Amino acid sequence: MTGEFAPIEPYASGMLPVGDGHEIYWEASGNPDGKPALYLHGGPGGGMGAGYRRRFDPEKYLIVGFEQRGCGRSRPLAEPDVVALATNTTRHLIADIEALRGHLGVRQWLINGVSWGTTLALAYAQAHPGRVSELVLMATTLTTPDAVEWITETVGCLFPVEWDAFRTASGASPGQRLVDAYYEMLTGPDEQTRARAVDAWAAWEDAHVSLGQTTSAGHHDPLWQQTFVVLTVHYWKHAAFLGASELRDKMSALSGIPAVLIQGKLDVSGPAAAAWDLHKAWPGSRFVLIEDEGHGGPKMVQEMIEAIAEFGDKH
Secondary structure, X not given: OOOXXXXXXXOEEEEEEEEOOEEEEEEEEEOOOOEEEEEEOXXXXXXXXXXXXXXXXXXXXXXXXXXXXXXXXXXXXXXXXXXXXXXXXHHHHHHHHHXXXXXXXXXXXXXXXXXXXXXXXXXXXXXXXXXXXXXXXXXXXXXXXXXXXHHHOHHHHHOHXXXXXXXXXXXXXXXXXXXXXXXXXXXXXXXXXXXXXXHHHHHHHHHHHHXXXXXXXXXXXXXXXXXXXXXHHHHHHOHHHOOOOHHHHOHHHHXXXXXXEEEEOOOOOOOOHHHHHHHHOOOOEXXXXXXXXXXXXXXXXXXXXXXXXXXXXXX
16 A cells, blocks of 8 residues: 545534633544544644545544644634643643543544654553554654753754754753743743744754754744744643653553554654654554654655554454
8 A cells, every 4th residue: 555545524523622711623534433543743732734634544444633722723722821821731631632532422542643742642542541442653752851851952963053043042041941941931921032932943843853954833824833832842841741751651551552653763853762662661562663764754654554554454
């Protein structure tokens, strides 16, 4: 099998109230009687386009997607305000997924996560292993304190010019983490300071995710970009609101759940070691390393399509 499936439109969609004044946008496509699958987008705060639907056979799968609270078509959008952000944590997102599952009457589903979506997929599966039939993860990242330090500080050695601009724009005090400095700027009272922080963070995101090719946040409108940056910094500052080794420590909860972890060898944003370590602690998982791709790419997407197709035959 090669390539993506033909574009399709959702046969159902809606806004689901999930508490705290939040409503999440969800949509369903494919076969209403097919094998349920849930797509978890990246970011945090990246929202979802239509492309994820093309990775599932619409005759075999009930394909569900939703936009995580605070972004995309979900409401309200994340605001650069500490109080408003207090009801946007990984625990809230896990509860939202469960609310959506109950709303749709799904007993168990395959979880497909990409980038930040892999952190959320793992956290959800560990909290509700009985609700997960399989996991297909691409560009795995665990959003641990070490991972946040790597992506905001250490990896600057590979992009010295871009990182120096990123560091300078942060206005960080001596010894202050850059992610903390950006959080202060983004949640501060001055609108111009917040706008500069958004632009600087987005430029750094483009540098490390796309290896110098502008394919990330720079392609989006200002409101999308602000939402993306605010939520990314919020989750990174708090290391996804998870314990430093929580996801690794709870791997036994996933025993017996089949999984495929697809990683790019050139991924500097989410180095392959994280997925490899998970694979070693996860009986029944399969690790796929693509030699010449980074934080996503056509070969990785093709591996994801094939993994999803393989599991679709087991419905």
